[in-house]
Amino acid sequence: MEWFRDHMWETWAALAVLLGLAELFSLDLILIMLAVGALAGLLTAALSAPVVAQMLVAAASAVAMLALVRPELVKKLHGGPELRLGHGKLVGQQGVVTELVTALEPGRIKLAGEIWSAAPYDETLTIAPGETVEVLQIRGATAYVHPIPKLES
Known part of the structure; x- marks a missing residue:
């Protein structure tokens, strides 16, 4: 001691x-x-x-x-940044419809520089080519999208 x-x-x-x-x-x-x-x-x-x-x-x-x-x-x-990998990072992004999108016949959208198969998130909608859409979900290789309303001036 x-x-x-x-x-x-x-x-x-x-x-x-x-x-x-x-x-x-x-x-x-x-x-x-x-x-x-x-x-x-x-x-x-x-x-x-x-x-x-x-x-x-x-x-x-x-x-x-x-x-x-x-x-x-x-x-x-x-508490670092949330990492979203793979196709999950595309959810919330906007794309442009290149082929008619309906619930019966999936169409195509251009999203992040790539062409994706797309279906409407709301099955009652039909989305025409040229419309801007937002990706709400991705299942497999299909993006489920919803049109973004345009403001008329």
Whole structure:
């Protein structure tokens, strides 16, 4: 016990390293915050503060890191952009009808530079060539579309 009291900064450094290594296995960003608290304790020990002061500084900085820094880091790590891959990224885009689109006879639309088979999302509609449509759903290789109303001037 006497060795720890004589070598407090080394003890804090070892604790910080152990907590940092343990964080590599947990990846919860909790142990790294405690390691930062241990580093604050190390700095306090390097200034020859009493052991109680070192523990209070270490605890306060660890709690502050857990309360203030960790939530923002977790939000940034878990809240990235939504990735839409494949044909799912075409939903919501607009295309132009190239062949008559009816519920009985699927037509064709030009969508994102490609020709797609298309059917009306509302089966009662008939969409003429040249009309602009919005893709509401894609099933297989068929885009289910709805016409975009034109504003008459």
